[in-house]
Amino acid sequence: MVYEIAMPQLSDSMEEGTLISWKVKAGDEVKVGDVIADVESDKAIMEVQSFKDGVVRELKLKEGETALVGTIIAVIDTDKEFKKVVEPEVIDKPKDTKTKPVFVKKEPIVTKNEGAASPKAKLEAKKYGIEIKKLQKSGRLPTPAHKQEIEDFYIRRYFTPKALKLLDKYHLSVELFEKGKKYGERDILDFIEKENVPLPKPLTSRDKAMISTVMEAVKKPVYHLYDEIDVTKLKQFANKEATITVWFIKLIGEAMMHHDFVRTTLGTDELQVWTNASISVAMADKDMLYMPVFKDVNKKSIKEISQDLKDFKEKIQTKRFLPDDFKGSTFGISNLGMMGIKQFDAMINRSDSGIVAIGSEDGGKVAITLTMDHRIINGYQAAEFMNTLKRLVLDANFYRDAKD
Numbered sequence: 001m002v003y004e005i006a007m008p009q010l011s012d013s014m015e016e017g018t019l020i021s022w023k024v025k026a027g028d029e030v031k032v033g034d035v036i037a038d039v040e041s042d043k044a045i046m047e048v049q050s051f052k053d054g055v056v057r058e059l060k061l062k063e064g065e066t067a068l069v070g071t072i073i074a075v076i077d078t079d080k081e082f083k084k085v086v087e088p089e090v091i092d093k094p095k096d097t098k099t100k101p102v103f104v105k106k107e108p109i110v111t112k113n114e115g116a117a118s119p120k121a122k123l124e125a126k127k128y129g130i131e132i133k134k135l136q137k138s139g140r141l142p143t144p145a146h147k148q149e150i151e152d153f154y155i156r157r158y159f160t161p162k163a164l165k166l167l168d169k170y171h172l173s174v175e176l177f178e179k180g181k182k183y184g185e186r187d188i189l190d191f192i193e194k195e196n197v198p199l200p201k202p203l204t205s206r207d208k209a210m211i212s213t214v215m216e217a218v219k220k221p222v223y224h225l226y227d228e229i230d231v232t233k234l235k236q237f238a239n240k241e242a243t244i245t246v247w248f249i250k251l252i253g254e255a256m257m258h259h260d261f262v263r264t265t266l267g268t269d270e271l272q273v274w275t276n277a278s279i280s281v282a283m284a285d286k287d288m289l290y291m292p293v294f295k296d297v298n299k300k301s302i303k304e305i306s307q308d309l310k311d312f313k314e315k316i317q318t319k320r321f322l323p324d325d326f327k328g329s330t331f332g333i334s335n336l337g338m339m340g341i342k343q344f345d346a347m348i349n350r351s352d353s354g355i356v357a358i359g360s361e362d363g364g365k366v367a368i369t370l371t372m373d374h375r376i377i378n379g380y381q382a383a384e385f386m387n388t389l390k391r392l393v394l395d396a397n398f399y400r401d402a403k404d
Contacts, residue, residue: 003052003076007061009069010041010323013209013350016068017041019061028056036074041205044290044319054078066205116144124150128179160184166192171200206288217347224345225370225382229393232364237399242302245281245335249305250402252356253277253297255389256331261377262385263330265351271376280329280349285316291349292321293329302402331355343367353377356389 007017020038024030030050037048054076061073117125117132124147125132132150135141141153155164155174162185167174170192177183177191191197203211231244234251238244256262256277263274276296283290292312297305315321332355334346339360346357346369353376359367368389372382392398 001078002057003050003054003078004072005036005048005050005074005076007039007067007069007071007073008048008323010039010046011209011326013212014041014069014205015208015212016066016205018066018205019063019073020045021063022059024056024059026056026059030054030056030076040319041209044315044321046321046323048073050076052076052078117150118144118146120147121145121150123147128154130154158182163188169199170197172197210289213350214347216350220348221374222348222371223374223379223382225372225379225386226343227368227370227386227390228365229368229390230364231361231366231393233394233396233399235364237403241306242403243306243309245333245338246302246306246309247399247402248333248335248356248358249279249281249294249297249309250300250302251389251392251398252331252333253279253294254392254398254402255385257298258388259381259385261381262353264353264376265330266353266373266376274330278328278330280326280332280352281312282332282334282346282349283312283316290316290321290326291329291332292325293327295328333358337361337366343369345369346371348373354382 010017018040020040022037024034024036030036031053032051034050035047036050036056038045039048040046056074057077058075059073060075061067061071067073116136121144122132124130125145128150130150130153132141132145135153136143136145142149158179158181159167159174160183163183166172166185166188170188172188172191177187234244234247238247254277256279260273263277265272265274277298278293278295279297280291280293283292290312292315294305294308300308312325315325329349329352332346332349332352334344334355335358336344337358337360341359342362343359344357346355348355348371352373354370354372357369357371359369368386370382370386372379377385
């Protein structure tokens with residue numbers, strides 16, 4: 001039996017993945033749960049496992065190649081009697097094995113006045129002022145010569161290797177530069193500065209996924225509520241382990257248990273109310289934003305939530321997540337207060353019903369902005385949720401109970 005492993009969809013927004021490395025090779029035996037490859041999704045590098053025992057028959061993707069979700073990347077033979085057999089490659093085998101094929105080499109036709117070259121090559125040579133016949137005699141052009149070979153000769157003759165690297169990096173054509181002149185790295189840099197040439201930055205799979213997520217987010221009918229929360233009591237219980245962020249995750253999770261509409265997602269033709277409070281939290285690493293999900297925070301102590309935060313920070317540093325790390329939330333948190341941002345609006349993450357944007361502290365108060373999906377939560381409900389959060393943050397008993 002043959003078991004095919006496809007490029008998995010490791011996140012809701014993932015459309016394609018890049019094969020980072022194979023952990024097996026053809027002929028290796030694998031068991032259920034064995035990691036066969038590392039794949040980079042729009043989120044991070046994740047492991048691909050085999051869900052059946054067998055022997056690797058074929059690896060269809062090279063390391064570094066990208067494939068669409070669903071593309072077969074590996075074939076596992078689950079037959080215990082399977083043995084790897086490598087067939088010799090046969091190229092142009094003649095039907096009559098007694099007779100060897102005969103190959104006739106065609107010599108190029110050379111005229112008296114010009115070197116042998118294609119019509120396009122001759123036009124290209126004329127444009128650049130290149131004498132084909134002379135260069136072919138000296139061995140600097142092949143016989144016959146083609147257009148690309150004429151272009152390559154011209155480029156090598158008039159542009160230094162470092163200049164060519166810059167042209168390639170900035171997607172610049174040699175046609176932009178005066179013909180017949182020698183160009184070095186400094187000449188190209190001067191041109192880039194003078195013409196204000198932008199540096200092209202190809203979109204990665206993560207960039208594409210982020211754009212897709214943002215475009216989906218702006219389609220939601222949202223509104224905002226702005227308020228302040230007194231954090232004087234919270235600061236009394238905050239420390240190196242139980243940080244302000246950790247306490248806010250716990251506080252918002254508790255408030256969610258008082259109002260089921262913030263534990264609700266919108267299905268195709270129904271509203272889905274989830275039992276526990278699971279929260280997506282915005283976490284950044286340089287230019288990449290992640291929204292890992294802190295699951296069932298209503299059941300966890302401050303110590304457990306603090307450990308979850310440490311674990312996610314480590315995963316961000318190593319770029320190694322599991323698909324489940326980004327699933328299951330109904331509400332979100334974004335905290336830019338730690339960076340001195342007083343107040344801001346946040347975009348709702350995927351299918352969540354809303355998100356809390358936490359600003360910086362000013363005089364014992366923190367600015368809070370709620371962004372809500374109006375299809376799920378109305379303004380009155382959002383105000384109720386805000387008031388519950390404001391009450392909890394001043395409740396000393398809540399902090400004592402949450403530490404246990």
